[in-house]
Amino acid sequence: MDLDKNFQYFFNLSTDRLKIFLELTPEERLQWLEDAHEFVSAIVSYEKLKKWKLYIKEETWKRQDLN
16 A cells, blocks of 8 residues: 555555456455455544545545536
């Protein structure tokens, strides 16, 4: 995970890692998502999570308006 100049987090997946994820069973993918959620919840403050949720909600509305 990296931090860009606008203080937004992002990460890159290699093609090999993406292939591994695509080979997981649905149960393994769900477990991966649950583990990722647990990790983020433990690291990121509650206030930051609220901001992210608002940002995602706003972006979703913008995309819906374009359709």
